[in-house]
Amino acid sequence: MKRFFLATLAFFFLTLASSFSHADGIAALQAFFREVHSARGDFTQTVTDKNGRVSQSASGVMSFARPGKFRWSYHAPYRQLIVGDGKRFWLYDEDLQQITTRALGASIGGSPAALLAGDNDLEKYFQLKDLPSSDGLEWVEALPRAKDSSFKSVRMGFSGSTPAEMVLSDNFGQTTVLKFTHVEKNPAIPAREFRFVPPKGVDVLEE
Numbered sequence: 001m002k003r004f005f006l007a008t009l010a011f012f013f014l015t016l017a018s019s020f021s022h023a024d025g026i027a028a029l030q031a032f033f034r035e036v037h038s039a040r041g042d043f044t045q046t047v048t049d050k051n052g053r054v055s056q057s058a059s060g061v062m063s064f065a066r067p068g069k070f071r072w073s074y075h076a077p078y079r080q081l082i083v084g085d086g087k088r089f090w091l092y093d094e095d096l097q098q099i100t101t102r103a104l105g106a107s108i109g110g111s112p113a114a115l116l117a118g119d120n121d122l123e124k125y126f127q128l129k130d131l132p133s134s135d136g137l138e139w140v141e142a143l144p145r146a147k148d149s150s151f152k153s154v155r156m157g158f159s160g161s162t163p164a165e166m167v168l169s170d171n172f173g174q175t176t177v178l179k180f181t182h183v184e185k186n187p188a189i190p191a192r193e194f195r196f197v198p199p200k201g202v203d204v205l206e207e
Contacts, residue, residue: 025140028158038065041183050173064117102207
């Protein structure tokens with residue numbers, strides 16, 4: 001079960017306007033990229049299987065600075081850390097005392113993480129579509145242009161230019177829902193927050 005949870009976290013990071021005149025999700029996404037260059041906040045994450053059953057839930061704090069730098073610290077139910085320093089991706093499981101790392105390269109561009117921490121060249125990697133407003137949020141759907149993508153779609157809900165929710169649907173029938181609260185826009189985040197140095201004695205696996 002825990003291995004499955006780790007795989008879900010790693011998958012998350014290494015993966016036409018409609019007729020509704022009131023929907024303006026694309027504009028909200030564009031405002032987010034134009035106005036928000038860094039952010040931090042709390043999050044909850046819920047994973048449901050293809051039958052709609054909740055298989056995993058987690059919570060923690062996140063921060064990012066464009067382009068390509070992010071930090072997600074999971075506090076419950078396990079202590080895990082995901083860091084992108086702009087060049088490398090790090091996944092650290094404190095309980096297993098194990099680290100997985102890989103080069104980021106251009107891979108972030110077409111992954112769901114790009115919708116938060118990527119550059120503003122989104123339409124190179126995604127087809128964007130406005131969705132109807134709901135729950136007080138403006139929604140946009142991002143469909144990957146790559147034929148070999150491991151996810152089907154990402155939906156994002158915005159309150160103004162602040163991201164409030166992300167819904168990731170993968171090709172295995174799973175749905176991952178991330179909800180953000182207490183989001184602080186454009187804080188001065190120290191560069192050290194996006195650095196990761198493997199602790200001594202911890203196994204490091206290169207992908």
